[in-house]
Amino acid sequence: MIRLHNVSKTYQLKGRRDGVARSVQALKQVDFHVPAGQIHGVIGLSGAGKSTLIRCVNLLERPTTGTVTVDGRELTGLSRQALNQARHGMGMIFQHFNLLTNRTVFANVALPLELMGMPRSEIRSRVTPLLELVGLADKASQHPAQLSGGQKQRVAIARALASRPKVLLCDEATSALDPQTTGSILALLRDINQQLGLTILLITHEMEVVKSICHRVSLISDGELVEEAEVGDFFTSPSTHLGREFLNDFLKLEPPRALIERLEESPGPHTHPVVRLAFRGDAVAAPLVSRLARECGVDVSILQAKVESIQERTLGLMIAELMGPAAKTREALDYLESHDLKVEVLGHVQRDA
Amino acid sequence: MSSAMLELILKATLDTLYMVGISGVISALAGIPLGVLLYVTRPGQVLAQPVLNSVLGIVTNIGRSIPFIILMVAIIPFTRMLVGTSIGTNAAAVPLTIAAIPFIARLVEGALNEINPGLVEAAQSMGATPWQIIHKVLLPEARGGIFTALTVTIVTLVSYSAMAGAVGGGGLGDLGIRYGYNRFNPTIMLITVAILVVMVQGFQSLGDYLVRKSDHK
Numbered sequence: 001m002i003r004l005h006n007v008s009k010t011y012q013l014k015g016r017r018d019g020v021a022r023s024v025q026a027l028k029q030v031d032f033h034v035p036a037g038q039i040h041g042v043i044g045l046s047g048a049g050k051s052t053l054i055r056c057v058n059l060l061e062r063p064t065t066g067t068v069t070v071d072g073r074e075l076t077g078l079s080r081q082a083l084n085q086a087r088h089g090m091g092m093i094f095q096h097f098n099l100l101t102n103r104t105v106f107a108n109v110a111l112p113l114e115l116m117g118m119p120r121s122e123i124r125s126r127v128t129p130l131l132e133l134v135g136l137a138d139k140a141s142q143h144p145a146q147l148s149g150g151q152k153q154r155v156a157i158a159r160a161l162a163s164r165p166k167v168l169l170c171d172e173a174t175s176a177l178d179p180q181t182t183g184s185i186l187a188l189l190r191d192i193n194q195q196l197g198l199t200i201l202l203i204t205h206e207m208e209v210v211k212s213i214c215h216r217v218s219l220i221s222d223g224e225l226v227e228e229a230e231v232g233d234f235f236t237s238p239s240t241h242l243g244r245e246f247l248n249d250f251l252k253l254e255p256p257r258a259l260i261e262r263l264e265e266s267p268g269p270h271t272h273p274v275v276r277l278a279f280r281g282d283a284v285a286a287p288l289v290s291r292l293a294r295e296c297g298v299d300v301s302i303l304q305a306k307v308e309s310i311q312e313r314t315l316g317l318m319i320a321e322l323m324g325p326a327a328k329t330r331e332a333l334d335y336l337e338s339h340d341l342k343v344e345v346l347g348h349v350q351r352d353a
Numbered sequence: 354m355s356s357a358m359l360e361l362i363l364k365a366t367l368d369t370l371y372m373v374g375i376s377g378v379i380s381a382l383a384g385i386p387l388g389v390l391l392y393v394t395r396p397g398q399v400l401a402q403p404v405l406n407s408v409l410g411i412v413t414n415i416g417r418s419i420p421f422i423i424l425m426v427a428i429i430p431f432t433r434m435l436v437g438t439s440i441g442t443n444a445a446a447v448p449l450t451i452a453a454i455p456f457i458a459r460l461v462e463g464a465l466n467e468i469n470p471g472l473v474e475a476a477q478s479m480g481a482t483p484w485q486i487i488h489k490v491l492l493p494e495a496r497g498g499i500f501t502a503l504t505v506t507i508v509t510l511v512s513y514s515a516m517a518g519a520v521g522g523g524g525l526g527d528l529g530i531r532y533g534y535n536r537f538n539p540t541i542m543l544i545t546v547a548i549l550v551v552m553v554q555g556f557q558s559l560g561d562y563l564v565r566k567s568d569h570k
Contacts, residue, residue: 058478060474060477060478080482083480084480084481084482085480086480087477087478087479087480088479088480090478091478092475092478092479094471094474094475096469096471098469098471098472098474098475099472100472100490100493100494101494101568101569101570102493102494102496102497102567102568102569102570103493111476111479111489112479112480114489115476115479115480115481115482115485115489116480143569144569145569145570159479163479169478
């Protein structure tokens with residue numbers, strides 16, 4: 001439904017120094033594809049190029065190179081008029097809602113339909129159900145200033161849906177909202193995705209958003225997409241360093257500081273391995289720790305542990321020290337891996353320290 | 354005070370209102386579009402035309418920098434061509450209008466500048482054309498600011514119109530100078546000033562009311 005091919009965006013900076021025009025590359029050869037009906041998240045730190053990326057999809061930012069195809073139509077080559085036509089097929093919501101302050105809730109939702117030249121009577125029959133969908137039918141004649149942040153975003157969602165788009169672009173849509181309101185907005189987006197089969201592309205810096213509604217996620221860093229995965233996979237085993245940082249930050253799962261200082265890269269004659277175990281599916285329910293003690297003769301000291309629900313999946317994470325002779329701990333690691341656990345050796349600590 | 358005197362004051366009041374009204378309406382009709390044009394042709398705006406924008410900017414600044422009293426006499430030939438005479442209220446309304454157009458334009462540009470650029474971006478994401486952005490987003494969102502601009506302009510026109518006496522324009526300022534100052538009649542002077550004060554107060558209150566009514570920020 002959304003396909004970006006080789007998209008780059010370079011900004012020319014104004015101040016010329018030494019006669020050389022300076023430029024910043026906000027996006028570097030981005031390729032990605034969101035199939036119809038998916039909710040795809042792009043996560044990254046501020047300044048990574050998230051906003052530029054999402055604005056390239058509806059050409060609010062024109063890519064310097066590359067092509068953007070939405071719903072089978074290549075956008076970069078379109079005339080201004082045809083592009084406006086194509087934009088009617090894409091809704092967009094923003095971090096700060098961007099509602100017109102001098103229009104009522106009803107008139108805000110009606111705006112995209114007015115822009116399309118729809119007759120008044122038809123607009124009315126289109127707007128009212130949308131306000132019901134977002135739960136604001138009773139606020140139709142109020143102005144945005146009278147609404148809370150969450151309500152404003154609901155109006156913005158109704159507005160974005162008014163032209164019956166196939167694609168919804170969400171630009172940090174929940175970043176200005178408190179956690180509870182964020183939850184209700186995300187639930188609304190999920191409903192819309194399921195009921196209307198809408199394809200949603202969202203950018204965010206919050207793992208919570210990715211975790212609760214995305215199917216797939218891309219990680220953007222310094223203008224490049226560095227990782228892409230199913231959300232369940234991303235939360236169990238991110239493949240990049242940045243991905244792990246995001247995950248650790250989200251799970252608050254880091255070995256204790258005192259331990260980190262004692263960690264050594266390579267095993268010595270008198271060391272224990274410290275491992276991070278990620279388990280999902282059946283492994284979560286199995287009593288693996290006690291089995292490890294019984295079957296491999298290794299003691300397990302749990303340093304940190306957490307169980308998270310990632311959509312329909314359950315994910316267990318544990319940081320533990322395996323205590324025993326080197327041969328036994330080696331055996332224990334094999335045992336864990338053979339039971340479908342993701343095992344990562346973080347380092348080694350001196351046995352008696 | 355004689356009834357002839359009262360009649361003079363009444364006529365002068367009506368003359369002032371006439372000059373302010375005519376020049377206010379015409380300068381608004383020309384100044385608001387010019388202000389919009391100054392804004393939307395800026396680099397990065399919906400109808401970016403950097404060259405046109407700087408030309409308009411320079412012309413506007415020239416209009417704003419000429420002292421009114423000089424403008425009034427400098428354009429006498431133009432005034433005569435336009436209204437057939439260089440004296441009277443109609444003749445005074447011409448320089449008042451010319452002076453007010455760039456004044457309103459800059460104030461309107463400023464009012465548009467206050468609009469959150471995100472609103473324009475949102476409209477663009479909905480496929481709005483530049484014209485739709487102007488009349489569905491920019492003008493309605495700047496409505497309060499534009500009423501403020503018009504109020505400031507009308508009040509300024511009231512005081513400028515007092516100078517119109519210099520070209521035989523009539524009005525309260527003219528009356529105050531001729532009867533109050535030249536003929537040493539402090540009562541007339543006070544009355545004209547008092548009427549001007551009431552007039553300005555009235556326009557300001559009306560303007561404030563319209564701003565409150567139209568703005569939902």
